[in-house]
Amino acid sequence: MSFDRLIHKIVETQNPTVAGLDPKLEYIPNYILEKNFKEYGCNLRGASRAILEYNEALIDALCDIVPAVKPQCAYYEMFSYYGMKTLCKTIEYTKSKGMYVIIDGKRNDIGTTMEAYAVAHLGATKVLDDEMEAFGGDALTVNGYLGTDGIAPLIPYCNERDKGIFVLCKTSNKSSGELQDKLVDGKPVYRIMGDMCENWGKAAMGSLGYSAVGAVVGATYPEQLAELRSAMPHTFFLVPGYGAQGGGAKDVMGAFDAKGLGAIVNSSRGILCAWQKEGCDERDFAQAARREALRMKQDITQHFENGIHL
Amino acid sequence: MSFDRLIHKIVETQNPTVAGLDPKLEYIPNYILEKNFKEYGCNLRGASRAILEYNEALIDALCDIVPAVKPQCAYYEMFSYYGMKTLCKTIEYTKSKGMYVIIDGKRNDIGTTMEAYAVAHLGATKVLDDEMEAFGGDALTVNGYLGTDGIAPLIPYCNERDKGIFVLCKTSNKSSGELQDKLVDGKPVYRIMGDMCENWGKAAMGSLGYSAVGAVVGATYPEQLAELRSAMPHTFFLVPGYGAQGGGAKDVMGAFDAKGLGAIVNSSRGILCAWQKEGCDERDFAQAARREALRMKQDITQHFENGIHL
Numbered sequence: 126m127s128f129d130r131l132i133h134k135i136v137e138t139q140n141p142t143v144a145g146l147d148p149k150l151e152y153i154p155n156y157i158l159e160k161n162f163k164e165y166g167c168n169l170r171g172a173s174r175a176i177l178e179y180n181e182a183l184i185d186a187l188c189d190i191v192p193a194v195k196p197q198c199a200y201y202e203m204f205s206y207y208g209m210k211t212l213c214k215t216i217e218y219t220k221s222k223g224m225y226v227i228i229d230g231k232r233n234d235i236g237t238t239m240e241a242y243a244v245a246h247l248g249a250t251k252v253l254d255d256e257m258e259a260f261g262g263d264a265l266t267v268n269g270y271l272g273t274d275g276i277a278p279l280i281p282y283c284n285e286r287d288k289g290i291f292v293l294c295k296t297s298n299k300s301s302g303e304l305q306d307k308l309v310d311g312k313p314v315y316r317i318m319g320d321m322c323e324n325w326g327k328a329a330m331g332s333l334g335y336s337a338v339g340a341v342v343g344a345t346y347p348e349q350l351a352e353l354r355s356a357m358p359h360t361f362f363l364v365p366g367y368g369a370q371g372g373g374a375k376d377v378m379g380a381f382d383a384k385g386l387g388a389i390v391n392s393s394r395g396i397l398c399a400w401q402k403e404g405c406d407e408r409d410f411a412q413a414a415r416r417e418a419l420r421m422k423q424d425i426t427q428h429f430e431n432g433i434h435l
Numbered sequence: 436m437s438f439d440r441l442i443h444k445i446v447e448t449q450n451p452t453v454a455g456l457d458p459k460l461e462y463i464p465n466y467i468l469e470k471n472f473k474e475y476g477c478n479l480r481g482a483s484r485a486i487l488e489y490n491e492a493l494i495d496a497l498c499d500i501v502p503a504v505k506p507q508c509a510y511y512e513m514f515s516y517y518g519m520k521t522l523c524k525t526i527e528y529t530k531s532k533g534m535y536v537i538i539d540g541k542r543n544d545i546g547t548t549m550e551a552y553a554v555a556h557l558g559a560t561k562v563l564d565d566e567m568e569a570f571g572g573d574a575l576t577v578n579g580y581l582g583t584d585g586i587a588p589l590i591p592y593c594n595e596r597d598k599g600i601f602v603l604c605k606t607s608n609k610s611s612g613e614l615q616d617k618l619v620d621g622k623p624v625y626r627i628m629g630d631m632c633e634n635w636g637k638a639a640m641g642s643l644g645y646s647a648v649g650a651v652v653g654a655t656y657p658e659q660l661a662e663l664r665s666a667m668p669h670t671f672f673l674v675p676g677y678g679a680q681g682g683g684a685k686d687v688m689g690a691f692d693a694k695g696l697g698a699i700v701n702s703s704r705g706i707l708c709a710w711q712k713e714g715c716d717e718r719d720f721a722q723a724a725r726r727e728a729l730r731m732k733q734d735i736t737q738h739f740e741n742g743i744h745l
């Protein structure tokens with residue numbers, strides 16, 4: 126249960142990072158677009174097929190060095206159900222390569238509706254007597270604004286199906302403080318959310334010190350990251366904001382515990398657009414992504430004295 | 436722009452309610468399930484086709500008396516991309532019948548990712564030189580925990596494409612107070628979110644007194660509903676929690692302004708399961724939904740002295 130599986134993958138690859146799959150059409154090499162537009166039409170379907178081909182090549186290039194991928198639902202939903210099919214097939218392919226899949230959907234609702242999201246992303250849908258996975262992720266990002274009614278329905282899926290969730294706590298964006306930094310009896314809202322995460326996690330503890338209830342804490346707020354690490358000792362962090370958003374390797378150090386565990390740092394654009402930044406041949410895009418992923422791994426782990434260990 | 440179009444529909448039907456389309460397989464009459472399982476397979480695809488047939492019959496029975504429908508994404512996502520196709524086709528059908536569509540996705544993210552959600556649900560996706568609607572909703576529910584970075588990307592879609600959003604403010608569930616009632620300098624978090632809504636709405640004012648930035652406020656908290664109505668004079672409310680969750684007609688009165696405007700009250704299970712509650716023939720399910728929708732309209736509008744008017 127919980128993030129034990131993710132932690133083992135991180136130790137195995139010695140890499141505490143996750144590749145964000147936020148595909149925009151402008152990131153995709155022309156030869157892939159042209160081929161798929163020709164075969165499936167220059168429309169939502171053709172675009173979705175191009176994204177799938179692009180994703181699969183990236184996964185092939187990353188699967189032995191990066192422990193996890195994080196597809197961002199928004200970039201698939203914008204291609205309607207064709208895009209959602211690509212999301213589904215991307216997850217299937219990622220899992221076949223042994224990687225851990227964090228679905229970045231920031232879903233939130235209450236009661237039976239939140240349970241429907243749990244079924245959709247972490248569970249299996251019942252049709253008469255059969256159960257079928259709809260998306261089959263390993264973990265899902267969620268928003269805790271609605272309180273326990275929005276989180277409790279996920280816990281059985283963590284415990285019974287070996288899944289995890291990441292609750293938005295202190296997000297990486299500039300205006301995150303408008304609500305999250307507001308003080309409640311001297312304590313910022315993000316700390317209150319953090320306390321709630323620690324509390325929810327009690328019902329889904331793993332064997333490696335971390336619960337199945339993780340938190341999203343941005344690399345762009347290094348002080349709060351360290352503050353939350355010490356206030357939330359059982360909560361695994363998903364850390365966005367490294368790279369394109371301005372967070373550096375030193376900024377994310379506060380997210381890790383003494384073993385180099387406790388957090389996984391995301392990079393999306395940095396990896397996806399590496400071929401454009403390098404200016405290499407577009408057919409070399411997946412290897413450019415691999416080079417960037419290795420650079421990022423080195424950038425972060427150089428600060429660990431003894432690597433990452435259990 | 437803004438909710439003017441929704442308001443005109445409400446006045447036209449004299450009905451300030453919205454039918455929530457949260458289809459569960461157990462709500463669907465057997466003859467529809469059997470037919471679609473036989474034709475498309477007893478799987479996610481067959482289930483999704485059954486839901487579409489069920490939804491279309493409900494829309495036919497409601498379209499002249501109810502101004503809007505609110506499909507809840509979770510119940511479609513649980514059937515994977517087949518379910519998302521049903522969501523897409525349901526929206527298309529609803530619009531063809533002249534109804535207003537509120538997509539209940541509670542989406543939230545920042546910057547370009549939030550823009551991708553805006554494109555997906557309220558805008559149109561660009562593929563080379565063509566633009567295609569992915570889901571084509573009229574309004575989308577969103578979560579404002581991330582602050583302005585998560586809401587600002589939606590505003591151009593409100594202004595340029597005549598769309599609206601509803602931001603979670605005080606939700607209907609029991610534990611909503613865990614975060615939303617916490618006091619910041621004596622003011623509850625839901626009021627701070629309310630102030631943010633009023634502020635965001637300034638950039639997207641309609642001609643009937645309400646902006647395109649609405650708020651979700653639960654029927655289960657009548658006092659807060661009235662408090663927020665007076666604190667948020669330009670914010671249209673989407674009110675869940677009537678019926679199955681325990682809110683009654685008197686509880687929602689505080690949501691309305693003196694003209695009977697300013698709010699739309701949702702009922703999902705009450706309408707969808709009316710045929711089961713009535714115990715009528717399953718083939719009469721759509722007319723049972725209509726009877727329940729008319730009962731709900733009467734239940735709420737009986738308290739308006741002069742109907743609903745501009």
